Amino acid sequence: MSVVTADFVVSLDGCISGRAIGPDAPFGLGADPLAGWLHGLASWRARQGMEGGTHNRDSAIIEQWFRETGASILGRRMFDLGEPFWGDHPPFRTPVFVVTHRPRPDIVAGDTSIHFIDGLDVALDRAQGVAGPRSIDVGGGADLFQQALAAGAIDELQLHIVPYVVGDGLRLFDRLPPIGSEWTVADSEQGEGALHVRYRRR
């Protein structure tokens, strides 16, 4: 069985993006510092097919996450927001399962294949079939993450905590039932752009 991970950049106040998210502002308003450090990293740029960028511990940690991921699961809204930006070159380079009630034909683009699946459980099953020794990453958005967390489906959670207070934004943890689950800190490291903390569920 592949480990199921989730990996998010969050603000000090737990936001993963700003307010007023939509096609014109897929990352929302007021949250640019969350992504600024990430988009300058060599590992991030390489995954988008770009050269250059910063080589540091932040970049190595993000590169490890990419390398260890064998399949990704996304919510439909996140996919719809990302698709216009990814164009013909979605950056996943693994199979991606988009959870949606509105099926559409698979997309195959370079190393990435995108499959539209009705239900998180089914998506997780499908991902288990293709991830091999690598992990399955629940990539967001927040709704899908919360659904997976509440179901006990997340084994490891990596947060990259940026010392910025968004205020009014989209929270990673929100509208959750009483979960009361214990985790351990597998690793924590202060990078240049973020504090990287890897949690493992007990």
Place this chain on the structure above:
Amino acid sequence: MSVVTADFVVSLDGCISGRAIGPDAPFGLGADPLAGWLHGLASWRARQGMEGGTHNRDSAIIEQWFRETGASILGRRMFDLGEPFWGDHPPFRTPVFVVTHRPRPDIVAGDTSIHFIDGLDVALDRAQGVAGPRSIDVGGGADLFQQALAAGAIDELQLHIVPYVVGDGLRLFDRLPPIGSEWTVADSEQGEGALHVRYRRR
């Protein structure tokens, strides 16, 4: 001018206590692991007038926070919830300013004096007058912290992040306006009970 600090134990999902807070459950339901590690520390016990407890880095970090605090500011609701437990021995050992629209006479109990003040600004002014070289700690609850944060009144924020997911609880950061403030990580250290991160506002 004294530095204004805030120091909170938070869950992985940003809660400082559980759900259904009230006189019978001042810490709420479903959040016991947030306080369990803290209440066993030697420094915490000493402040409550108790002997024994664990001496470790967690204890030293909490002891430093107590030692550096020269005055505290609390919201009225938090004071009301704590008062029955503190009895004649409130654990602050500094002047405390309770922000409230309903004044009542000062309380003097041992090393602690408690003053009821109408307005956060006035409370901060009063605290500046007595804290000396030590800091002024905005001790909560969440409402008062959010008010102080949104007003730009917090200079340093220390979070003790416990690897526990409360789910439905009281959030430290909530109902905030778009703040967009930058902080730096002054220090971070993984303890036995919590990840201790000290932020300083830029």
